[in-house]
Amino acid sequence: MKVLVIGSGGREHALVWKLLQSPRVTQIFCAPGNGGIAAEPRVTCIPCDVKSLDSLVAAAVKSQPDLTIVGPEIPLQIGVVDEFQRRGWRIFGPTQGAAQLESSKSFAKEFMQRYRIPTPHYAVCDTAEAVRPALHHFHAPIVVKADGLAAGKGVVIAKTKDEAAEAAIEMLSGRMVGDAGTRVVLEEFLEGEEISFLVLSDGEHIAPLVAAQDHKRVGDGDTGPNTGGMGAYSTPELLDDQMRDWLLHHIAQPVVNGMAEEGNRYVGILYCGLMMTAKGPMVLEFNCRFGDPESQPILMRLESDLVEAFEAAIDGRVSDGVFHWSSDAAACVVVASGGYPGTYANGEKIFGLAEAAKVEGAKVFHAGTSYMDGNFVTSGGRVLGVTARADTLEAALARAYDANRRVSFDGAHYRTDIGARALKKR
Ligand code: AMP
Ligand code: GLY
DSSP states (O other): OOOEEEOOSSSHHHHHHHTSSSSSSOEEEEEEOHHHHHHHHTEOOOOOOTHHHHHHHHHHOOOOOSSEOOSSHHHTTHHHHHHHHTTTOOOEEETTTHHHHHHOHHHHHHHHHHHOOOOHHHEESSSSSGHHHHTTTTTTTTTEESSSOOTSSSSEESSSSSHHHHHHHHHHHTTTTGGGGGGGGEOOOOOOOEEEEEEEESSSSSOOOOOOOOOOEEEEETTEESSSSEEEEEEEGOHHHHHHHHHHIIHHEEEEEEEHHHOOOEEEEEEEEEEEETTTEEEEEEEOOOTTTTTHHHHHHSSSSHHHHHHHHTTTOOOOGGBBBBBSEEEEEEEEEETTOOOOOOBBBOOOOOTTSSSEEEEEESSEEEETTEEEEEEEEEEEEEEEEEEEEHHHHHHHHHHHHHHTTTTOOOOOOOTHHHHHHH
């Protein structure tokens, strides 16, 4: 079968890499893809603007896929699934209505309140005048979130009420994150460890993926500004069976049931961003798709056929048996452009990819790269996701960092402490 993957990041490279292992997949198209994805065998990249339905439809007309998989959130928000379904094309992902769980934080918060899903206390503000009175009900620190999609840049953790008011008013003015901030959510600040818990849903039944932990801050020791994610790991120890079952019964299944009840059947990957607090797990956010970089280590631990899982979701036959996971650990170290998450230069030549490919159990997923004049060059903030699998987290990290040391480009930076928190707990 021919598969079309929408997107261009490390997550999409990992999806393509895993899909290529399916005996059923003969050819993959990626719209728009990147330099590393285009270099995979049996893969063709198609230029595409993922923010335009017309462009997405054109990519499908050109590639005639038997199945389309959506990587990022923007195509879901603009209704690519609804549009493809209307045309009778097979596509994996939630509809525009169901994707509101990610595309509107106020929708997600109100939904969680209706179904008593544990989430921090919150208030919604639509005008600058509403901010100060709403803040009366909070203690600092306070989390200020843009309602809409802001690529990880829509969250401010304010140390004081004044700081929170300032951030909220700045967002509402449209200066900070544009239209994504025309409504803001104020939220109680929680302490604890974050976990990314993903499930596959067919609208009724769900199956868990293995859990992962992201590293959102740019610097070692969780310092500096937030990014899209600087690395992630996945181990069997991250989430025990008892906690996994609790999360399925108290969070993931109630979400899927509630969405169905409200006429927004949720088919796709439901990503629950959780804070494991002293009082139990709480939902910080939902994403309607695979995480990036979490997908890289998660998909490395997947032993079964990913196409089968996507088809089971589309055809309403998701069960526990849909995934088989390795008990190995996997870790991904993101290598970013100099200046990221601020401004950075593109076009830096990348060296050492062939050497890195020689490290056993490692795979360099490309995120922001292109192939020009015989060389891979940087073309984004997050450039590479150097990922490795091994029987322990220590060994997976050793392999990932070994491969990582072999690649270089001007200005490259990465965190040296991916997985360190888990290692310290041992
Ligand atoms: P979000 O996009 O809502 O997941 O927020 C991005 C990041 O901000 C999260 O991954 C957390 O690190 C942090 N964050 C969000 N909400 C909270 C909260 N209520 N308490 C503490 N940290 C938070
Ligand atoms: N790594 C967080 C996300 O994919 O949104």
